[in-house]
Amino acid sequence: MASVVSNPELVNSKRGLVSRQLFMDPEIYQTELERVYARCWLYLGHESQVKEHGDYLSNYMGEDPIILWRDGHDRVRAYLNSCLHRGMKVCRTDAGSARSFTCSYHGWTYNAEGKLTGVPYFREAYFGELNREEWGLKEVPRVVNYGGFIFGCWDESAISLEEYLGDVRWYLDILIERPLGRLEVLPGMQRYKLPGNWKIQADNFAGDVYHVPFAHGSWGKTGMPIAGGVTIDNYATQKAYSFAFKHGHGALDMRLNDETYEADLVLAQQFGPETVDYIRESRERLLKRLSERQARIYTWGVGNLFPNFAVNNFSAFFPVGLYLWHPKGPDKSEVWQWCAVDSAAPAAVKEMARVGFTKVQSAGGFFGQDDSDNFEQVTEATRGVIGRRCWFNYQMGLGHEEDLQMEGYPGHVTHRMSEANQRNFYAYWSQLMERE
Ligand code: FES
Ligand SMILES: [Fe+2]
Structure with a gap:
């Protein structure tokens, strides 16, 4: 991978040339999902779209589907839209209002705080032993609202949104x-x-x-x-x-x-x-x-x-x-x-x-x-x-x-x-x- 990406001839700023590989190469594409999309501040939605408790919208960060969701404490949060059981999308609509989502595959339920609140046959199938605390939705660690524009970033060590926008x-x-x-x-x-x-x-x-x-x-x-x-x-x-x-x-x-x-x-x-x-x-x-x-x-x-x-x-x-x-x-x-x-x-x-x-x-x-x-x-x-x-x-x-x-x-x-x-x-x- 490094061989393609570290090639200085891909982007030659001094000569104003950009290799066409940037627009079709699968290896470069996979690397940019990691190094650009999993690191930068990305736009998730506008606050007017998630005004009330439970309002949500579906979006993507790179190729990862996410849910932007206003929780019960009036905080707008973002989660990976993927059930922690076996990966199904928990939210399957574009936008709306919901207190919780139930996964359509086996029925795990998550609330707007991202907690796993419902597991079918919890006693009969899991003997009550599954630690539900550990299996809440994966949350985007940084979500910031700039004047109504909501951005998120997966990288906890990234610079602040304010500095990024500059x-x-x-x-x-x-x-x-x-x-x-x-x-x-x-x-x-x-x-x-x-x-x-x-x-x-x-x-x-x-x-x-x-x-x-x-x-x-x-x-x-x-x-x-x-x-x-x-x-x-x-x-x-x-x-x-x-x-x-x-x-x-x-x-x-x-x-x-x-x-x-x-x-x-x-x-x-x-x-x-x-x-x-x-x-x-x-x-x-x-x-x-x-x-x-x-x-x-x-x-x-x-x-x-x-x-x-x-x-x-x-x-x-x-x-x-x-x-x-x-x-x-x-x-x-x-x-x-x-x-x-x-x-x-x-x-x-x-x-x-x-x-x-x-x-x-x-x-x-x-x-x-x-x-x-x-x-x-x-x-x-x-x-x-x-x-x-x-x-x-x-x-x-x-x-x-x-x-x-x-x-x-x-x-x-x-x-x-x-x-x-x-x-x-x-x-x-x-x-x-x-x-x-
Ligand atoms: S994949 Fe969601 S409950 Fe199984
Ligand atoms: Fe145009």
Whole structure:
């Protein structure tokens, strides 16, 4: 295993080259489940999805299924969704509310504190001798809520979530603080299988401004804008910035000088004074709770939090889109996505956000289909004997990472059209993969 993983030629940051083995090799894949997914902080769900005692949702950490569950003491916990008897999933639904789960194989029962509370034929079959204390659900040792976003980590020795997110928090705080009510994930979700490695999606959301005008060119033909004042035609020349962060996180499409806010105000006029007031109050709230710079950004564009959690929000009229790129094999992944809105937003804003979510980055939407089609065929043309010997090229802007300097904006600002964020993503990936 070490022979493949410690090969420095897999990720050559200096030359901006990444081996195609990263996107199809089974050995690399197994190692990254261990060294990336079992070590990093992973997004598990939003607090609005587990509001009451017993509320739960199913998710994955790498390939391990988990249950995110609010216990009877109001603590949100996460457990491996696997019966300690012989491995059956104890929770077999996506989300709901339950005081306990009974395994469908032989009937062991667990409560929301993870305790094994019921064992059929405990006296007759086990002679009352099974130590139930020892056979509770396996719990994710670290679960932390950052502004409603709940993350978990299997590694007890890992750095804190705050340190792991680092400077990206400054931008994430804009999404957390802007709602006048609270950010609420709408019921339901979208899920689709994608025959391609999870990193293809993650690196795209971490920094791929370059593909938008071309891959999503069909959107331009509809005449619909991407966000206020931004169309496919003027997208590339927008005054917007990308930021690379420690630990592989990356964000793009950040407009810094009230451009998004002003476009939202114009749009709000169509819906009447209530909506105009809402947009104004949202900005004022940011000003009160955060800094003027953050208020002027007003939203955050697109970003990927390493390894596989992406968030986008182009305007108050767009939903906060939450995406997980779940690994399902060296060349397979599953996209899980949710849409969140401010609970206090006027009906017009909520409705536009809901429709926009379906229309844009979703299984049946314009952008989701464009991307999926590319990612699928990238994979097909990469895994062949000759294809896998080639490199992926991330050389855009190489050597120009230090060109821009911006005081007062955390993270490392990079050019709008650049692959600096992707190089940052793979540099951290490779750092993790080299650590035994
Ligand atoms: S596998 Fe769950 S009770 Fe046997
Ligand atoms: Fe895209």
